[in-house]
Amino acid sequence: MNTPEWLKPGIYGAVIGAAFVGVVGFSWGGWMTGGGANKMASEMAHDEVILAMVPVCLDMARVDPNRTTHLNAIREASSFKRRDAVMAAGWATMPGADSPNRDLAQACIEGLNLDAS
Missing domain, CATH: 1.20.5 (Single alpha-helices involved in coiled-coils or other helix-helix interfaces)
Structure with missing residues (x-):
């Protein structure tokens, strides 16, 4: 032509x-591409679930009979080991999960306000 x-x-x-x-x-x-949008949506959903579970973690810490022992262990741990101490206490295990969640443990530490007490 x-x-x-x-x-x-x-x-x-x-x-x-x-x-x-x-x-x-x-x-x-x-x-953005569809893959980028899916990744962003997945990250946002993960963050929102962690945020929604922080009150559960704080309530588990509140009703734990060994609360003072665990809180002392968390306070005495270095700043980068506190997350492991919260996970060892069992407070960062979501209901129905087999293992603790690292992100939930970090958010729970911030919610515990360890420096204020």
């Missing part, structure tokens, strides 16, 4: 314009 000479600049402009719009859209326009 013979393309008229006057049509070629329009075709080139459309191709270059489409590429430009794609680059600008993904760079500055906030566009």
Whole structure:
């Protein structure tokens, strides 16, 4: 097929314009791929579940008969070992789970306000 000479600049402009719009859209326009959106949604859901479980962790800490022993162990642990101490106390195990959750343990430490007591 013979393309008229006057049509070629329009075709080139459309191709270059489409590429430009794609680059600008993904760079500055906030566009994302389906995989990126799924990853973002998964991370947000995980964070919200952890946030929702913090009161459960704090309640488990409140009703634990060995609360003072566990709190002293957590206070005496270095800052990067406190999470392991909360996990060892069993407060960071979600109901129905077999093992403690590290992110929940970290959020529970912040909720315990260990520096204030």
